Amino acid sequence: MTAAEYWDKYKPHRxxxxxxxxxxxxxxxxxIPGSGPGAEVLGEPKTALDLGPAEGENAAFLTRAGVEVIGVDFSPAQVRRAREFWSDVPGLEFVHAEACAFLDGxxxxxxxxxxxxxxxxxxxxxxxxPRVLRRLSPGGVFAFSHREPIAGQFGAQQMGGKWLEGREKELTVYRWQYSAEQWAGVLKLHGFVDIRSEVLPHPDAGSLGTLLVRACAPR
Ligand SMILES: C[S@@+](CC[C@H](N)C(=O)[O-])C[C@H]1O[C@@H](n2cnc3c(N)ncnc32)[C@H](O)[C@@H]1O
Structure with missing residues (x-):
């Protein structure tokens, strides 16, 4: 089993x-519907690349707003679903590829x-x-979100085998999570500037929020 096959189970499995x-x-x-900032975080791009769009709704939103968007996902099932969902949105393209391989090629x-x-x-x-930075226009925006990390669980974290279906011995899936300050350090180290990282609190007290990071390529 591969990590891509793991993600084939995402959503239709729910x-x-x-x-x-x-x-x-x-x-x-x-x-969280209606929560947090929107597309303004990206500035006013003419072109945008979505890394790991799964169902592709953000890519569809941006395309409808006039941005030229490509979504890249290594799960064949997610690419198929996204293409079907948004076949009526002209110009929106979903590519089946691993993110680093796509950025290299x-x-x-x-x-x-x-x-x-x-x-x-x-x-x-x-x-x-570094691959993201190489493919950004001067001044281009790199922005991403993930769940607010639990204090002390930083770096590569082994994920629970939610969709492994008893095949935990065949595959370990990792996610890399950092605090807002740690992400700022990682991006600075790789040459990004104008870095802003923050935790957006969850509307329900006690639930984990969203970590949102935005940085720019130097001009
Ligand atoms: C939790 S889903 C998030 C989907 C979506 N962006 C959203 O906001 O709901 C993660 C997605 O990232 C994709 N993914 C994970 N690692 C990837 C990689 N290295 N290259 C391309 N896609 C990747 C998975 O296939 C999956 O569709």
Missing amino acids: GEKAERRPVADRFDWTG DLRWWDAIYSTWGAVWFTDPDALV
Whole structure:
């Protein structure tokens, strides 16, 4: 079993009956309807790359707003679902590829590269972050979100085998999570500037919030 196969189980595995496409009426960093900032975090990009879009609603929202967007996901099932959901949105493209491999092979420059609870959370930042920087236009925005980390659980964390279905021995899935300050340090080390990182509190006290990070490529 591969990590991509693990993600093939995401969402359709949650007991939904019919495949209903998600709502795409705003850009969502938190996964909590109506909560947190929106697309303004990305500035005003003409082009944007979504790393790990799964169902692709943020990519669809941006495309409808006039941005040229490509979503890159290594799960064939998620790419198929996203293409079906948004087949009526002209110009929106979903590519089946691993994020680092895509950034190595595709030589376009992007005004914005973003990831909402996506590939940035599940990929070693020492591998992914320099590749993102190389493919951003001067002044381009890199922004991503993931769940607020539990204090003390930083760096590569082994995920619970939610969708491994008893095959835990065959695969370990990791996510890389850092505090707001630690992420700022990682991005600075790799050459990003104008770094802003913060935890957006969950509306329900006691639930974990969303960590949102925004940084720019030097001009
Ligand atoms: C938790 S889902 C998040 C989906 C979506 N961005 C959202 O906000 O709901 C994580 C997605 O990232 C994708 N992913 C994880 N690691 C990846 C990688 N290295 N390259 C490409 N896609 C990746 C998975 O296949 C999955 O679709």
